[in-house]
Amino acid sequence: MSQVNIDTVITYLQSLQDKICDALEHADGRGKFMEDSWQREEGGGGRTRVLTNGTVIEQGGVNFSLVSGNKLPPSATAHRPELAGRTWKACGVSLVIHPNNPYIPTSHANVRFFVAEKEGEEPVWWFGGGFDLTPFYPFEEDVVHWHQTAADICAPFGDKVYDEHKQWCDEYFFLKHRNETRGVGGLFFDDLNCWDFDTCFNYIKAVGEGFIDAYVPIINKRKDTEYGEAERQFQLYRRGRYVEFNLVFDRGTLFGLQSGGRTESILMSMPPLARWQYNFTPEQGSSEALLYKRYLKPQDWLDKT
Amino acid sequence: MSQVNIDTVITYLQSLQDKICDALEHADGRGKFMEDSWQREEGGGGRTRVLTNGTVIEQGGVNFSLVSGNKLPPSATAHRPELAGRTWKACGVSLVIHPNNPYIPTSHANVRFFVAEKEGEEPVWWFGGGFDLTPFYPFEEDVVHWHQTAADICAPFGDKVYDEHKQWCDEYFFLKHRNETRGVGGLFFDDLNCWDFDTCFNYIKAVGEGFIDAYVPIINKRKDTEYGEAERQFQLYRRGRYVEFNLVFDRGTLFGLQSGGRTESILMSMPPLARWQYNFTPEQGSSEALLYKRYLKPQDWLDKT
Numbered sequence: 001m002s003q004v005n006i007d008t009v010i011t012y013l014q015s016l017q018d019k020i021c022d023a024l025e026h027a028d029g030r031g032k033f034m035e036d037s038w039q040r041e042e043g044g045g046g047r048t049r050v051l052t053n054g055t056v057i058e059q060g061g062v063n064f065s066l067v068s069g070n071k072l073p074p075s076a077t078a079h080r081p082e083l084a085g086r087t088w089k090a091c092g093v094s095l096v097i098h099p100n101n102p103y104i105p106t107s108h109a110n111v112r113f114f115v116a117e118k119e120g121e122e123p124v125w126w127f128g129g130g131f132d133l134t135p136f137y138p139f140e141e142d143v144v145h146w147h148q149t150a151a152d153i154c155a156p157f158g159d160k161v162y163d164e165h166k167q168w169c170d171e172y173f174f175l176k177h178r179n180e181t182r183g184v185g186g187l188f189f190d191d192l193n194c195w196d197f198d199t200c201f202n203y204i205k206a207v208g209e210g211f212i213d214a215y216v217p218i219i220n221k222r223k224d225t226e227y228g229e230a231e232r233q234f235q236l237y238r239r240g241r242y243v244e245f246n247l248v249f250d251r252g253t254l255f256g257l258q259s260g261g262r263t264e265s266i267l268m269s270m271p272p273l274a275r276w277q278y279n280f281t282p283e284q285g286s287s288e289a290l291l292y293k294r295y296l297k298p299q300d301w302l303d304k305t
Numbered sequence: 306m307s308q309v310n311i312d313t314v315i316t317y318l319q320s321l322q323d324k325i326c327d328a329l330e331h332a333d334g335r336g337k338f339m340e341d342s343w344q345r346e347e348g349g350g351g352r353t354r355v356l357t358n359g360t361v362i363e364q365g366g367v368n369f370s371l372v373s374g375n376k377l378p379p380s381a382t383a384h385r386p387e388l389a390g391r392t393w394k395a396c397g398v399s400l401v402i403h404p405n406n407p408y409i410p411t412s413h414a415n416v417r418f419f420v421a422e423k424e425g426e427e428p429v430w431w432f433g434g435g436f437d438l439t440p441f442y443p444f445e446e447d448v449v450h451w452h453q454t455a456a457d458i459c460a461p462f463g464d465k466v467y468d469e470h471k472q473w474c475d476e477y478f479f480l481k482h483r484n485e486t487r488g489v490g491g492l493f494f495d496d497l498n499c500w501d502f503d504t505c506f507n508y509i510k511a512v513g514e515g516f517i518d519a520y521v522p523i524i525n526k527r528k529d530t531e532y533g534e535a536e537r538q539f540q541l542y543r544r545g546r547y548v549e550f551n552l553v554f555d556r557g558t559l560f561g562l563q564s565g566g567r568t569e570s571i572l573m574s575m576p577p578l579a580r581w582q583y584n585f586t587p588e589q590g591s592s593e594a595l596l597y598k599r600y601l602k603p604q605d606w607l608d609k610t
Contacts, residue, residue, distance in 0.1 A: 036584065050583045061583065177562040177571075240575065247552035248562065257482040257553060266482075270545065270581035277577065278355045278366065279341065279569045 002198035004123045006089055009113045009201065010066060013093045014047070016111070016208045017064045020095060021049055023212045024062070027219045028054040033062065038262055043068035044089075048265040052272070056104065056223050060097035061268030067091070072116065073259070082124060086116035092129075093208065094252070096269040097215075102235035103225040104218065105135035105142070105183065106242060108269070109211040110252070111204040127200045128190040130165065131211045132173050133218075134183030134242060136235045137287055138295050142218045143184045147301040149214035150187050153206045157199070165189045170298035175245055180296040182245050186214070234288050239274035246270070307503035309428045311394055314418045314506065315371060318398045319352070321416070321513045322369045325400060326354055328517045329367070332524045333359040338367065343567055348373035349394075353570045357577070361409065361528050365402035366573030372396070377421065378564070387429060391421035397434075398513065399557070401574040402520070407540035408530040409523065410440035410447070410488065411547060413574070414516040415557070416509040432505045433495040435470065436516045437478050438523075439488030439547060441540045442592055443600050447523045448489045452606040454519035455492050458511045462504070470494045475603035480550055485601040487550050491519070539593050544579035551575065 021033045031054025039045040046065030051057050068089040077084045092112030099106065111129035133146050147166070154162035169188035174181050187207060192200050246253050246269050256266040282288030326338045336359020344350040351370030356362050373394040382389045397417030404411065416434035438451050452471070459467035474493035479486050492512060497505050551558050551574050561571040587593035 048583075052583070059581075059583075177568045236578070243548060244552060244572075247549060248559070254553070260482075263482045264584045267549075267581065268583055272582070273541070273578065273580045274548075275578045276364075276572060276575035278353075278357070278364075278573055 002196045004115060004125050004197050006091070006113065006115050010091050012201075012205065013091055013111070013113075013208075014064055016205075017047065017049065017062055017093050019209065020093070020109075020212060021051075021062050023216055024051065024057065024060065024097065027216050027223075028056045030055040031057050036265075038265070040067060040262070042260075046262065046265060048262070048268065050268060054100075056099055056101070056219055058098050058100040059272035060095065061265075062093065062095040063265050063268060064093050065091065065262075065265065067261070080124075083116045086118045086124065088114065088116040090114045094269075095211075098239070098271045099219070099223075101223055101225060102136045102227050102231040103139075103222040105133045105138070106239070106271075107131065107133050107211075107215050109208070109215075111208045113204070125193060125197070126190070127192040127204045129204050129207050130169055130186060130188035131207065131214065132169055132183055132186040132188065133215075134238075135295065136238050136291065137231065138184065138291060139222070142221065143295070144301055145217060146184065146186060146214050149210055151302060153210040154187070156206075157195070157203050161203075162187075167298070173245065175241060175249070177248075178241065178244070180241075180292065181298060182241065184295055184301070185298065233275070234282075236271075236273055236275040237277060237280060238291075239271040240276045242269075242271055243274050307501045309420060309430050309502050311396065311418065311420050315396050317506075317510065318369055318396055318416065318418075318513075321510075322352065322354065322367055322398050324514065325398070325414075325517060326356075326367050328521055329356065329362065329365065329402065332521050332528075333361045335360045336362050341570075343570070345372060345567070347565075349396075351567065351570060353567075353573065355573060359405075361404055361406065361524055363403050363405040364577035365400070366570075367398065367400040368570050368573060369398050370396065370567075370570065372566070385429075388421050391423045391429065393419065393421040395419045399574075400516075403544070403576045404524070404528075406528055406530060407441045407532050407536040408444075408527040410438045410443070411544070411576075412436065412438050412516075412520050414513070414520075416513045418509070430498060430502070431495070432497040432509045434509050434512050435474055435491060435493035436512065436519065437474055437488055437491040437493065438520075439543075440600065441543050441596065442536065443489065443596060444527070447526065448600070448606055450522060451489065451491060451519050454515055456607060458515040459492070461511075462500070462508050466508075467492075472603070478550065480546060480554070482553075483546065483549070485546075485597065486603060487546065489600055489606070490603065538580070539587075541576075541578055541580040542582055542585060543596075544576040545581045547574075547576055548579050 031051045033049040033051045036048045044067040049062045052059045070087050072083050094110040096108045109131035113127050115123050115125040117123045151162040165187040169185040172188045336356040338354040338356045341353045349372040354367045357364050375392050377388050399415040401413045414436035418432050420428050420430040422428045456467040470492040474490040477493045
């Protein structure tokens with residue numbers, strides 16, 4: 001069995017952050033990520049990278065963080081009593097990109113690793129992550145490309161991996177109070193340790209780097225699409241849903257805020273501008289109505305071709 | 306002991322909704338509240354009233370709702386086993402006003418009544434409510450006026466009522482992850498049944514109507530204050546905090562969304578437009594810095610005169 005090694009994961013995640021930032025800067029053409037390095041008193045720290053007012057990216061963050069502690073909170077050990085009395089470390093790369101052009105979807109990706117250790121015992125560890133896409137004016141071919149890339153990433157790891165992590169994504173990114181998905185989904189997984197360490201690690205590498213292949217072609221294809229005030233207003237309105245999901249449902253956001261994480265890094269996922277309008281209903285037959293009718297519900301995207 | 310009567314409370318709350326809407330329309334001068342009446346399948350319904358694009362009010366809602374059920378959720382009966390097996394009704398008026406002019410604070414008020422009944426037993430009941438103010442560019446005299454009005458409302462009900470409900474408000478409207486209060490506070494109370502029914506009812510009447518006396522003079526005093534793009538941008542930025550509070554902390558919002566309440570009525574509290582900016586820090590010595598330094602922490606406002 002392959003050796004659990006958090007230092008290799010940390011080194012990899014930092015190089016992944018570099019790689020994603022490079023790819024996004026290149027796609028943007030003008031914007032540059034600014035970096036804030038920070039330390040956490042209780043252990044750990046991070047590199048928060050933010051790009052604002054790019055050609056393509058209105059606001060976006062690609063963050064690396066490492067958090068460690070001597071004791072897990074009761075909420076964590078209640079479900080997993082084997083974790084009690086262990087020191088722990090968690091590290092990850094998390095990103096959200098809010099583009100200017102409403103024809104480019106907002107996107108999110110995350111890969112993370114958790115390990116809890118105790119002298120003389122085997123470490124308890126798992127990986128988590130995924131990526132998901134939130135279009136405002138979707139093109140079916142973009143959504144199929146996004147999911148095909150996801151399926152290609154998963155294929156070497158087993159026949160059912162895409163189906164399972166795609167379904168998990170649909171279930172996780174669901175706004176119950178709106179009865180709609182956050183977008184068209186992608187991949188989501190947590191507690192991943194069903195394979196040996198190296199295989200699990202290879203899978204999150206494939207997901208992290210695969211995000212670039214999934215997203216950048218959509219940016220390039222849609223960045224010159226012309227749009228007007230109506231499309232911009234609808235984008236701002238739909239960004240309100242992104243805020244609702246992240247603040248009401250997203251476990252990572254809530255855990256971060258409640259456990260005294262670095263607020264500015266966690267809330268980097270918030271959009272630069274969002275609006276709310278009472279009882280907005282898109283005009284029947286409009287592109288806006290199509291988003292709700294055809295896209296904001298779980299479905300088999302690879303069956304469309 | 307005075308008789309518990311929910312019908313009297315409902316009739317009163319609807320007249321309070323009318324009264325507040327009239328006062329706000331008058332203060333606005335142009336905007337009119339539009340009404341949506343709705344029914345709830347599980348019992349109850351409401352009158353949602355929304356004003357948008359007024360002279361003074363950019364977006365605001367004044368909602369009445371009545372909700373009833375045959376069984377309380379386990380979360381409600383865990384703390385109060387005496388409620389198990391009872392039918393219940395809850396009604397209230399709730400409002401949030403987001404003004405155009407950054408010199409007029411955002412304001413919120415709420416009065417509510419809950420009763421759980423069982424044949425042959427005394428009803429279990431309580432009132433709750435309060436009002437709080439969220440300025441962007443505060444004037445000390447406005448804050449003192451707001452709190453003096455609150456203190457005057459409380460005075461007939463006992464020497465300590467203002468102090469207690471003012472402190473409860475400071476504690477409730479606190480953003481832990483920002484280490485700041487939502488605004489300059491006001492009054493907040495829940496589970497109020499320490500006096501007889503009529504006295505408690507009179508207190509929420511005083512709070513509901515007192516909101517008008519607390520807020521309208523501030524609107525009138527500040528509505529013609531000139532402002533520029535910088536003040537507008539700061540207002541939009543600070544409205545982001547309002548969103549954070551309501552979606553992460555506000556019990557009424559979360560309970561409503563989780564229990565299948567009417568989403569559009571509940572999220573009427575969201576601002577028409579809000580923005581987020583990574584690591585924004587106001588310039589030292591600026592009016593924006595003063596908001597954080599002097600206003601967003603609990604303090605005795607009646608000692609300032």
